[in-house]
Amino acid sequence: MVLEATHHMSVADDLSAGRAEKIKPRDGKRPNPVSESFGAKVALTGLALAFLALVLLLPLLAVFVEAFRKGPAEFFLSLNDPDTFSAIRLTLTVAAIAVPLNLVFGVVAAWAIAKFEFKGKAFLTTLIDLPFSVSPVISGLVYVLLFGAGSALGPWLKSYGIEILFALPGIVLATMFVTFPFVARELIPLMQEQGTSEEEAALSLGASGWQTFWYVTLPNIKWGLLYGVLLCNARAMGEFGAVSVVSGHIRGLTNTMPLHVEILYNEYNFVAAFAVATLLAGLALVTLVLKSILEYRYGDEIAASAKH
C-alpha cells in the first residue's frame, strides 16, 4: 500500500513538474477534479453531524442528565436496591450463557456455509437472518407457544420440574434467538473471501481437522469473531422485546436490566430508571470504545486477514 502510494505520488509529481514548466505556476492550489467544492463538503458534513446529534447524541445525553438530575448522591442511592442488583445479576448471567453458545453455533454455522457445498445452503443462510427480520416480540411469543401451559412441551417438562417460561431458561433462549445472527453474519463473508485453500494446505501438511481449525481457521477469523461477540453481547444485555414476553416480570427473579428500567419508569421512579439506563448506555459506550481500540490497534492485522 505504502509503496503504491509513493509510486503514485512520484508519478503525480513528475506530471505536475512537467506541466509547471509550460504553464505558469499558480501557487499550488488547483481544485481537485474528482472532489466536491468546499461549500458542498461543509454542507454535507454539517447535515450528517446535525442529524447524528439530534437522533443519537441528544437522547444519550438526556439519559445521563435525567439520572443525575437530583445529584450523584441520589443516583447511587437509587441504584442501591436489591431488585436492581438482581436485575444486573440476571442480565450478566443471561449474557454469560447466551453469548458463548452463540459464539460456538455462530462459528459452526459460518464454517458450514462458507466452506462447504451442501443442499439447503441457501435456506440455512436465509434462516440465519430470520431473527433480524422478525419482530423481537414475535420471537418471544414463539417460545410462549412452544413452552407455555397450553403447549405439548411445557407441561411435560414441568412434570420433570423444568421451568422454561418465566424463568432463566426462557430468557436465555429468547436472547439467543434474537442475537444469533451477529457472530454468523460477521464471519460468513470473511470466511467466504478467505476460501478453503489455507485449510487444504494445512491438511496436506498432515494437520488434523482440529489442528487446522485451531492453528489456521481461528487465527484468520479472530478479529471478525471478536467484533461479532462484542455486538452480540451488547444486544444480549440490551434485548427488551423478546425477553419481555417470556420473562413474566417477576421482580428480583426474572427482571433483566431493560425490563427493570421500564418497571421503574412506569412507577414514576425516574431517577432510578435513568440510573439503571446509564449502566446500559455505559455498556454500549464501552463496547464502542473497545471496538474502536481494536480497529486502531490491530487495523493492519484486521485488513490483512480480510485481504492477503
Added chain:
Amino acid sequence: MDVSIRNVRKEFDRFPALHNVSLDIHSGELIALLGPSGSGKTTLLRLIAGLETPTDGSIYFGPEDASLKSVQERNVGFVFQHYALFRHMTVAENIGFGLKVRKGNDRPPNEQIRKRALELLDLVQLSGLENRYPNQLSGGQRQRVALARAMAIEPRVLLLDEPFGALDAQVRRELRRWLREIHDTTGHTTVFVTHDQEEALELADRVVVMSQGRIEQVGTADDAYDRPNSPFVYGFIGDSSTLPVRVENGEIWLADRTVGLQVNDVPDGNASLYFRPHDITLLDGCGGCIAGTVATSRRVAGTRRVELEVGGSQHRVEIELPIEHVAAERSRIAFRPTRWKVFPDAQDSTA
C-alpha cells in the same frame, strides 16, 4: 516414489471431469500435466494428493494403495496455485507448520523445527526473511516459501498446481530454471500442472497432454512436438496448419488434385492433414502439391508468415517463408509439407 494411477474416473455432480485415466510416474521424475482449462489436469493433481476422492479406480504410491488413505496420511507436498500461505504466521512458522502438527515422538522439538525451516529457507534462497509475514513478500518469494513449506515434511511426492501462473514473465523464467535445479538436487518425484506449453516442454522430463478429461499423449518434449499422436496434440502444442483431405489407396487428395504425399496406415475416406508452418518446401510447378493464393503476409521475427487460401473452398493455412520471399498479395504459391501427419476423420459422432 513411483506413482501409479489406474483407471481413475472422477465425476462432480455426475459431470465427468476425468474418464478412466491411467498414468505411471517414475520415481524421481519431473512430470508436467499440460492442457487447456477444463482438461482435468488440476483434478488429477488433487486426486494424487488426496484432496479429492476418485469416483472409480485407484492410485498407488509404490506398492501401496494410497487411495485408501486420507490426505494427511499420504505425506505429499502440495504447492497451491495462489500459494495458500498461512497469512498470520511468519515465513519460518509457515515452513515449520508440517513438523509442528506432528504427534507424539514424530514431532521434533521446537528448536529443531526452526533449524529445519532455516535450512529450507536457505535452499530456496530466502535466508534472512524468516520473520516476515506473507503479505510482506513478493509473488516470487511467496512461491519459494510455499515450496519450502511443502518440502519440510519430506514428502513422497511433490505436487505443484500452476506453480508460476500468477507471476510475471521475467520471474517465471527465473523460477522455472530454479525449480529444475531444486528438483535435480533433492530428487523428489514431482508433478506440476500448467497450461503453458513452453513451461511444460522446457521443464519436464515427460509431458502429459490432457484434453476434456482424457490423457491425449504422454512423452518427452520431442515426442510431443515432433510426433503428436492426435489432432488435439498437433493443434495444442506449437503452431500447426490443417487441411481437410481425402485418402484413396494411400494417396492423399485435396479436392480434385493429389498432394503428392502417400500414407499407408490410414484407411480410405475423409481425413485431416496436419503440418507445421515451417516444415514445408516451396515448389515451382504443381504436379502434386498444395497451391494457394496469398491472403495475408506478416513479418514475424526472422521469418515471413503467410496465410494462403487453398482450393475452391478457400481453407486458410499458414506457412513460413524466408524473408527474401516477396509473397505479394494474391500471388500464387505452391508447396508441399516435409513433415506432416494425416488423421482419419471420425466415422461416427461419438469421438
